[in-house]
Amino acid sequence: MKPKMTLKKIASELGLSISTVSKALKNNKDISKENREKVQAFAKYYNYRPNSVALSLKNRKTKTIGVIIPEIVHHYFAKVISGIEEVANSKEYNVIIGVTNESFNKEIINMEMLIDGSIDGFIISLSKETLQKKDYKHIRETINQNIPVVMFDRAVDEIPCDKVIIDDREAGRMAIQKLIDEGRQKILLLTTKDYLNIGRLRTEGYKDALAANNIPYHEDLVVRIGELGDSEDDQRNLEQRINRVFEMHPDIDGIFGVNEIYAVTALNVARLRGLDVPEQLSVIGFSDGILSKYARPHLTTVSQHGFHMGELAAETLIYRLEKMDKDQIPPYTTQVVKTNLIIRDSTRNNTSIEL
Numbered sequence: 537m538k539p540k541m542t543l544k545k546i547a548s549e550l551g552l553s554i555s556t557v558s559k560a561l562k563n564n565k566d567i568s569k570e571n572r573e574k575v576q577a578f579a580k581y582y583n584y585r586p587n588s589v590a591l592s593l594k595n596r597k598t599k600t601i602g603v604i605i606p607e608i609v610h611h612y613f614a615k616v617i618s619g620i621e622e623v624a625n626s627k628e629y630n631v632i633i634g635v636t637n638e639s640f641n642k643e644i645i646n647m648e649m650l651i652d653g654s655i656d657g658f659i660i661s662l663s664k665e666t667l668q669k670k671d672y673k674h675i676r677e678t679i680n681q682n683i684p685v686v687m688f689d690r691a692v693d694e695i696p697c698d699k700v701i702i703d704d705r706e707a708g709r710m711a712i713q714k715l716i717d718e719g720r721q722k723i724l725l726l727t728t729k730d731y732l733n734i735g736r737l738r739t740e741g742y743k744d745a746l747a748a749n750n751i752p753y754h755e756d757l758v759v760r761i762g763e764l765g766d767s768e769d770d771q772r773n774l775e776q777r778i779n780r781v782f783e784m785h786p787d788i789d790g791i792f793g794v795n796e797i798y799a800v801t802a803l804n805v806a807r808l809r810g811l812d813v814p815e816q817l818s819v820i821g822f823s824d825g826i827l828s829k830y831a832r833p834h835l836t837t838v839s840q841h842g843f844h845m846g847e848l849a850a851e852t853l854i855y856r857l858e859k860m861d862k863d864q865i866p867p868y869t870t871q872v873v874k875t876n877l878i879i880r881d882s883t884r885n886n887t888s889i890e891l
Contacts, residue, residue: 546578640666703875724792724802727758814883823842
């Protein structure tokens with residue numbers, strides 16, 4: 537087995553200074569071609585790799601990005617991560633992912649652990665519990681340590697930082713307008729509790745569309761759903777809640793779910809009730825994931841373009857990091873990703889609408 541090489545050992549073996557070896561490995565033209573070739577050949581033979589920890593201590597950079605997400609199984613977050621990694625890898629950054637499982641404490645622990653491991657910056661979508669508590673002290677402290685943060689999807693105005701989001705209110709409004717354009721008048725909304733900004737804004741969009749079309753708003757046609765796990769009991773409870781609304785309003789002819797699970801569950805309830813989708817009832821969901829494509833009938837949905845959102849978040853963070861290296865602090869930006877309404881079999885006609 538070949539011995540493990542260090543800069544000091546290479547310098548000693550070749551009778552050169554450590555500085556000369558370091559520059560030769562970087563192909564610095566200040567070093568003679570003979571010495572560059574000699575050092576590089578020697579390093580290659582012994583499989584020399586620079587010590588990344590030592591480099592980070594010297595350069596104060598690790599070329600590593602921390603990504604904090606609420607859950608790993610969600611198709612949307614998987615697409616965002618793919619977009620982040622695509623950009624990060626192209627710029628020779630590493631990506632470490634932390635999952636909070638919607639927990640405030642896990643969010644703090646994840647960030648603290650990654651900071652201890654020398655992270656250059658964070659890309660984060662806040663947990664439900666963090667949003668419910670409205671406690672962002674750990675985010676502020678991170679930024680105060682000159683570790684930049686980019687929020688995506690679940691972002692809050694209280695924290696000054698870069699953000700990559702969609703226009704949730706407009707996306708909700710346009711989805712409801714699509715249902716109204718089909719002639720739907722009794723539209724059920726399946727949304728989140730208001731502490732989640734995305735659900736609250738999509739609910740506002742629902743109200744906007746009703747008002748613009750002179751359709752009265754009924755609070756009992758809005759089902760606000762709390763924590764929903766993966767268990768059969770949770771799923772059954774949601775189905776029961778939807779069924780109860782149908783019993784009070786059997787003439788419901790449209791449903792908008794602010795996420796994929798809610799909308800697909802609504803499709804299941806409609807099927808069990810013997811309703812013809814889309815003849816009697818149209819259904820629209822959010823996040824163009826695997827469930828939407830394979831639901832029966834295939835689900836019309838708002839696409840958030842998760843991959844592109846991930847690309848933008850990574851580009852934004854890396855741009856800020858590179859500016860900070862030059863002692864330049866660019867102003868914070870909020871970038872809005874356009875969404876598309878992808879029409880499938882759960883609504884009428886087959887055109888795609890840009891929101």
